[in-house]
Amino acid sequence: MEIKKGIGVSPGVAISTAIVFDAENLVIPRRQVLLANIDAELSRFDLALKETIRTLTQQRDDLIAHQRKEIAGIIDFHIGVLNDASLTGQIVAEIRDRHSSAEYAVSAVMRNYAAVFSKMTDRYLAERVKDIHDIERQLLHCLMGQQRLDLSHLTSDVVIIAHDLLPSQTASLDKLHVKGFATDAGGRTSHTAIVARAMGIPAIVGLGNITGEVSAGDTVIIDGNHGVVIINPDEQAVAENRGAELRRLQLDSERATLQDLPAQTLDGHLISLMANIEFPAEVDEALRRGAEGIGLYRTEYLYLASDHEPSEDEHYGAYADALLRLKNRPLVIRTLDLGADKYSQAKAAIPERNPFLGERSIRMCLHDIPMFKRQLRAIMRASVLGDVRVMFPMITTLMELRQARMLLNDVMEELEDEGVSHNRDIPVGMMIEVPSAALMADKFAKEVNFFSIGTNDLIQYTLAVDRTNERVAGLFCPGHPAVLGLVRDVIRKAARSISVSMCGEMAGEPLYTLLLLGLGLTTFSMNAPDIPEVKKIVRSTTMEHARQVARRVMSFDSERQVMHYLRDETRKIDPEAF
Amino acid sequence: MPTASRDIIVSNSLGLHARPAMQFVDTANQFRSKVTVSKGGDEPYQADGKSVMQMIILAATEGTSLKIHAVGEDAEIAVEKLAKLFEDKFGEE
Numbered sequence: 001m002e003i004k005k006g007i008g009v010s011p012g013v014a015i016s017t018a019i020v021f022d023a024e025n026l027v028i029p030r031r032q033v034l035l036a037n038i039d040a041e042l043s044r045f046d047l048a049l050k051e052t053i054r055t056l057t058q059q060r061d062d063l064i065a066h067q068r069k070e071i072a073g074i075i076d077f078h079i080g081v082l083n084d085a086s087l088t089g090q091i092v093a094e095i096r097d098r099h100s101s102a103e104y105a106v107s108a109v110m111r112n113y114a115a116v117f118s119k120m121t122d123r124y125l126a127e128r129v130k131d132i133h134d135i136e137r138q139l140l141h142c143l144m145g146q147q148r149l150d151l152s153h154l155t156s157d158v159v160i161i162a163h164d165l166l167p168s169q170t171a172s173l174d175k176l177h178v179k180g181f182a183t184d185a186g187g188r189t190s191h192t193a194i195v196a197r198a199m200g201i202p203a204i205v206g207l208g209n210i211t212g213e214v215s216a217g218d219t220v221i222i223d224g225n226h227g228v229v230i231i232n233p234d235e236q237a238v239a240e241n242r243g244a245e246l247r248r249l250q251l252d253s254e255r256a257t258l259q260d261l262p263a264q265t266l267d268g269h270l271i272s273l274m275a276n277i278e279f280p281a282e283v284d285e286a287l288r289r290g291a292e293g294i295g296l297y298r299t300e301y302l303y304l305a306s307d308h309e310p311s312e313d314e315h316y317g318a319y320a321d322a323l324l325r326l327k328n329r330p331l332v333i334r335t336l337d338l339g340a341d342k343y344s345q346a347k348a349a350i351p352e353r354n355p356f357l358g359e360r361s362i363r364m365c366l367h368d369i370p371m372f373k374r375q376l377r378a379i380m381r382a383s384v385l386g387d388v389r390v391m392f393p394m395i396t397t398l399m400e401l402r403q404a405r406m407l408l409n410d411v412m413e414e415l416e417d418e419g420v421s422h423n424r425d426i427p428v429g430m431m432i433e434v435p436s437a438a439l440m441a442d443k444f445a446k447e448v449n450f451f452s453i454g455t456n457d458l459i460q461y462t463l464a465v466d467r468t469n470e471r472v473a474g475l476f477c478p479g480h481p482a483v484l485g486l487v488r489d490v491i492r493k494a495a496r497s498i499s500v501s502m503c504g505e506m507a508g509e510p511l512y513t514l515l516l517l518g519l520g521l522t523t524f525s526m527n528a529p530d531i532p533e534v535k536k537i538v539r540s541t542t543m544e545h546a547r548q549v550a551r552r553v554m555s556f557d558s559e560r561q562v563m564h565y566l567r568d569e570t571r572k573i574d575p576e577a578f
Numbered sequence: 579m580p581t582a583s584r585d586i587i588v589s590n591s592l593g594l595h596a597r598p599a600m601q602f603v604d605t606a607n608q609f610r611s612k613v614t615v616s617k618g619g620d621e622p623y624q625a626d627g628k629s630v631m632q633m634i635i636l637a638a639t640e641g642t643s644l645k646i647h648a649v650g651e652d653a654e655i656a657v658e659k660l661a662k663l664f665e666d667k668f669g670e671e
Binding site: 073074076077080081083084085086087113116117120121122124125128131 | 592593595596597599600603604626628629630631632634635637639
């Protein structure tokens with residue numbers, strides 16, 4: 001039994017048999033083959049060996065013909081290794097005597113050599129480890145080249161272990177049999193996370209080398225609640241996890257009874273709970289969890305999921321899909337918020353030195369007006385299909401907001417001229433996620449219809465902490481008095497004239513529900529699975545009590561005091577909250 | 579069965595790295611004799627002279643003493659040819 005820790009990005013627990021993809025997303029088959037298949041396995045290896053040598057010889061000859069003798073020499077060495085009878089003899093013995101699959105035998109023998117090489121004191125020789133890995137990779141590639149696992153037709157339950165899941169792989173997943181994901185790479189907003197949340201199955205990302213640690217056929221527990229993967233669990237671990245999952249399902253069904261009840265405090269104040277989504281199919285799950293609408297539709301996924309910039313019609317199609325599912329419930333579409341991420345940095349001609357302070361989000365859109373207008377046109381066309389609202393992210397100055405609004409007006413005029421129907425009175429809002437915008441909230445409130453507080457960025461920019469940097473992540477805290485001060489002021493300044501919601505992670509954390517209620521927040525937008533718990537707290541308190549809690553919290557001068565106090569107060573009204 | 583052996587010292591500057599190891603194995607493979615190369619000292623190791631992997635694992639850097647040993651009908655000439663590779667520093671300057 002082995003336990004690995006990663007980032008849980010979709011809750012739930014799955015216990016099932018593993019399917020493994022390697023870094024190139026080839027499927028690594030099971031370790032063992034049946035006795036009857038050993039001869040077939042031996043000849044598969046033999047064929048792969050010959051094929052690899054043939055390919056390499058061809059490459060070498062081409063290189064020599066092009067006067068690239070240095071590289072040809074390296075390939076010559078690879079050919080020499082593959083012709084080494086003592087090496088291939090070991091692989092054959094591994095298959096014949098231990099009934100290993102050809103792939104497993106190649107990996108086992110080559111990794112043995114790699115270990116020997118890497119221990120060598122001579123730097124030059126130790127470097128040859130790279131050659132060993134390269135040779136292994138080429139053999140495996142040849143062995144598995146034609147093999148692509150068909151994930152759309154599985155016959156039994158599995159969990160998928162991969163380096164990172166690609167949209168092409170998840171598009172046709174057999175939803176009945178895939179019970180969970182665990183990946184080497186990825187973060188909270190990775191494709192894997194999004195798909196898992198939409199499917200309602202557990203997922204853990206950022207595990208480092210889970211593909212190297214799990215073999216196909218292993219039993220694996222994926223505990224998305226705690227971000228833990230257990231490989232080949234013992235009976236006790238299986239029993240414990242089954243029990244925990246059962247309790248969770250029970251709690252879930254208890255909370256499901258809340259679904260149709262209003263989010264209303266004991267003294268009658270109605271609160272609006274909405275969901276954050278990244279793609280239209282998530283709407284169904286959100287409504288099932290009791291969302292009154294979508295308070296944040298992140299449109300980045302449209303850009304990330306395909307290899308080209310989405311066309312106006314592709315945007316429109318996605319928005320129309322979401323609106324159809326929402327049946328006149330509100331949909332807040334946030335315009336493109338890309339920039340400070342691997343995807344955009346890789347595409348940038350010159351990578352930025354400090355992308356989080358760079359050309360991201362609205363700044364990027366205002367620098368690429370044709371792209372921005374394509375999205376705005378699609379939003380405006382969709383605005384007649386339901387309750388659509390548009391929201392600009394990362395606004396730091398009034399000028400940016402005015403420019404964005406001007407472009408929106410341009411688009412409306414264009415549509416007017418073309419005779420395309422649209423809602424001229426579409427509510428326009430902005431995210432408050434930069435301290436400058438929070439401090440000037442009274443000025444901004446005169447120019448928009450609503451605010452939405454994005455706490456993740458607001459905390460990052462207020463406390464100067466990158467929470468993905470593990471060396472400083474501990475400093476990232478929504479309960480920091482400076483952050484709370486900004487949140488309080490924004491709510492206060494907005495409440496005089498416009499509506500304000502919060503769509504950052506803080507809104508979905510039960511720990512902060514009482515405080516936010518007390519500060520006067522009336523709209524919360526969060527990941528759908530968090531809705532029942534937040535609703536439960538709302539329904540268990542009075543506004544009067546929440547205000548007292550907020551007053552007390554605002555008198556504290558450290559985040560530790562804040563967190564301790566809130567934990568105690570929340571447990572008093574809902575002992576199961578954490 | 580005739581046998582032959584010869585003690586040599588690695589004298590090329592990079593030692594028995596990939597290319598010389600290949601050259602050694604290619605030459606050894608021209609003979610029917612079984613060829614072994616052994617290293618004494620702190621980390622004794624005996625390599626199959628026809629296995630490039632084992633020859634590299636010898637980690638025979640410049641100055642290492644090695645013994646080339648051959649068993650077979652052409653043992654004598656095999657050892658002769660193989661020792662010559664070392665004398666010629668595998669064609670390095």
